[in-house]
Amino acid sequence: MSNTQIPLVDLKAGYELIEEQIRLAWDEALSGMRLFLGPNVQAFEKEFAAYCGVQHAIGVSDGTNALLLALRACEVQPGDEVITVGFTFIATTEAILLSGAKPVFVDIDPQTYTMDPNLIESQITSNTRVILPVHLYGQCADMDPIMEIAKNYNLLVIEDACQAHGAEYKGRKAGSIGHAAAFSFYFTKNLGAYGEGGMVTTNNDHIAKRVRMLRDHGSEKRYYHDLVGWNARLDELQAAALRIKLDYLNQWNQDRRNIALSYARRLESTGLTLPQEAQFNQHVYHLYVIRSSFREGLRNYLTEQGIGTGIHYPIPTHRQKAILDLGIIPTSLPHTESISEEILSLPMYPQLTEQQIENVCSAIKNYIFEFVSR
Ligand SMILES: *Cc1c(COP(=O)(O)O)cnc(C)c1O
Numbered sequence: 001m002s003n004t005q006i007p008l009v010d011l012k013a014g015y016e017l018i019e020e021q022i023r024l025a026w027d028e029a030l031s032g033m034r035l036f037l038g039p040n041v042q043a044f045e046k047e048f049a050a051y052c053g054v055q056h057a058i059g060v061s062d063g064t065n066a067l068l069l070a071l072r073a074c075e076v077q078p079g080d081e082v083i084t085v086g087f088t089f090i091a092t093t094e095a096i097l098l099s100g101a102k103p104v105f106v107d108i109d110p111q112t113y114t115m116d117p118n119l120i121e122s123q124i125t126s127n128t129r130v131i132l133p134v135h136l137y138g139q140c141a142d143m144d145p146i147m148e149i150a151k152n153y154n155l156l157v158i159e160d161a162c163q164a165h166g167a168e169y170k171g172r173k174a175g176s177i178g179h180a181a182a183f184s185f186y187f188t189k190n191l192g193a194y195g196e197g198g199m200v201t202t203n204n205d206h207i208a209k210r211v212r213m214l215r216d217h218g219s220e221k222r223y224y225h226d227l228v229g230w231n232a233r234l235d236e237l238q239a240a241a242l243r244i245k246l247d248y249l250n251q252w253n254q255d256r257r258n259i260a261l262s263y264a265r266r267l268e269s270t271g272l273t274l275p276q277e278a279q280f281n282q283h284v285y286h287l288y289v290i291r292s293s294f295r296e297g298l299r300n301y302l303t304e305q306g307i308g309t310g311i312h313y314p315i316p317t318h319r320q321k322a323i324l325d326l327g328i329i330p331t332s333l334p335h336t337e338s339i340s341e342e343i344l345s346l347p348m349y350p351q352l353t354e355q356q357i358e359n360v361c362s363a364i365k366n367y368i369f370e371f372v373s374r
Contacts, residue, residue, distance in 0.1 A: 004346050006356050008308035009188050013351035014252075018244055022194070025240040037216070040239035045199075047184075049247055051166075052175045054201045056208035059234030060215050063162040063184020066198035067095030067132075069232060071179040072211035073200070076129050082162075083123050084132040085115050086318035087336040092134055092160050093317045095182075097326070101129070106316045107333040111276045113137065113289075116335075117145035124149075130156045135174050137312070138190065138256070138286035139277065143169050143177045152351055158182065161201075165191040166253045168225045168282035175201040180211075186241055190256070190286050191249050193238040212301055255350035256285040259357060263346065266361035270368055273342070287312055291342040294372055295325035299344055301367045310345040328346050 015022070041059045049057035061064045076082065078100030084092055084301055086105040096103045106119040115133040131150055133141035143159075150157045157178035161167075164174035165183060175181035185197030200211045210227070213220055218227030260283070264274050273291035277283040289312065292298055299309050316336045317323060346360055 005306045006308060006346065006352075006360060008310050008347050009349050010351060011187060011192075011349075013349065015194075017351075018248070021244045022241050025244055026237055029236055030182065031238045034095060035236045037233060038236040038239075038369075040236050040243060041234050042244070044234075044239040044243045047243060048199055049201065051246060051249070052173045052181075052201050052265035054176045054350045055203045055205070056201065056207060058200045058211045059217065059239060060198040060200060060211075062196045063182055063186060063189075063231040063236060064091040064095055064199045065215070065232035066162075066182035066200050067158070067160060068094065068098050068308065069211045069214050070182050070202075071095060071130065071132075071209070072158045072214055073102065073187055073202075074130060074158065074180065076184050079127060080129040081125060081127040082130045082132050083120055085134055085136075085336070086316040086333050087113055087313075087339070088134040088136060088160065089313060089319050090320060090322070091133065091162070092164050093323065098133065102127075102251075103317075103323075103328065104128070105331075105333060105336075107335050108250070108339070109142070110335045110339065111238060112139055112142070112278050112281075113339065114139060114141035115146065117142050117149065120146065120149050121153075124153055124155075128153065128155060130158055132160060133178075134160040134162075135167055136166055137289055138164055139275075139281050140167050140169035140174050140284075142166060142278065142280070146199040147177065149359045162186075162198075163189065163286040164284060166249050167284040170280045174202070180207050181203055185238065190284055191242065191245055192252060193239050195235065195238050197238040197242060198232075199234070237372050245247075249322045252350040253284040256348060257283070259348060259350075259352050260288055260356045262354065263361065265355065267364065270365060272364070285348055287345045288348040289341075289343050289345050291339065292344060293342060295342055295344050296369060298364065299368050300370070302360075305363045307363055308347055311343060314340065316340050 035293040159181035162184035167174040180202040183199040185193040214229035215232040217352040218229035
């Protein structure tokens with residue numbers, strides 16, 4: 001094939017479509033100069049809450065702080081344990097550690113790569129306070145059994161929805177199922193800012209009130225501080241951009257789903273393991289992740305062909321140096337460990353064209369034909 005450059009993500013392709021709108025909105029926000037939790041933050045909180053079908057959405061500085069604020073709002077303390085997965089971006093575990101709690105890792109379902117609910121109960125102790133599943137790559141964890149276990153053991157559930165804006169579980173939106181949820185608006189996410197941003201969603205008035213206070217130095221009324229919080233406020237310019245992009249989210253998620261279908265049609269005969277959407281889920285393909293036993297060779301070949309790929313993530317959290325250095329030794333997580341060695345993320349963004357998908361897939365088939373099947 002020609003040396004077409006197909007990146008893993010093309011942020012410019014998305015920006016070009018809405019550049020005018022963003023510039024206008026930023027002009028307006030700058031003219032108003034109400035930059036402290038201003039009108040765009042307030043409006044975006046309402047719009048995002050309505051989108052997710054929840055009572056409360058609180059705009060925050062980023063996804064890691066959204067997780068930490070949710071944990072702190074749930075009154076997680078040092079000595080508490082939080083059950084989560086190792087098959088995720090490290091921020092999930094960082095937030096648990098920053099709250100003072102101890103992460104307890106469970107393995108994933110090898111089809112969906114999300115928390116295996118069957119493994120939770122054996123990890124529950126008298127210190128367990130929260131279960132923190134991750135809706136990885138854009139697909140929700142199997143929430144019903146997780147909520148059931150939480151109810152039986154009087155635990156809270158915080159969804160890490162940082163990769164799952166608009167994803168659905170049995171018709172319910174990600175972020176509306178647990179006691180609270182955390183979203184990230186990091187620029188490559190399905191709903192991404194042009195900087196940093198995040199959101200906590202919840203139907204619980206008490207949690208909402210605490211998140212609102214904690215993100216702004218523990219105050220409800222300015223300069224009166226009832227809690228020790230910190231600054232984790234959402235920025236007004238980011239909120240202005242995110243409001244515009246929220247209007248496109250459903251279309252862009254649908255585009256991602258169509259691209260996933262197109263990949264699946266072209267790759268089904270290759271023997272590669274393709275993403276599996278659980279019956280009860282509406283996957284929004286933040287990432288399109290395949291699995292291959294010859295990942296490194298395939299990846300190098302695609303790089304040579306000008307095709308961008310990624311590995312999300314090369315080392316599972318419980319095996320990262322930072323975590324091992326804390327002396328946290330988990331029971332082994334066989335699926336997490338073996339699947340980490342095989343995953344490969346292919347180009348995925350709403351503006352990816354059929355021709356580009358075709359080029360990616362024919363390069364993959366060429367590699368298999370040349371180097372694997374002979
Ligand atoms: C992006 C991400 C986060 C952290 O979000 P930031 O906005 O980068 O802090 C947390 N968890 C998961 C699963 C993520 O993908």
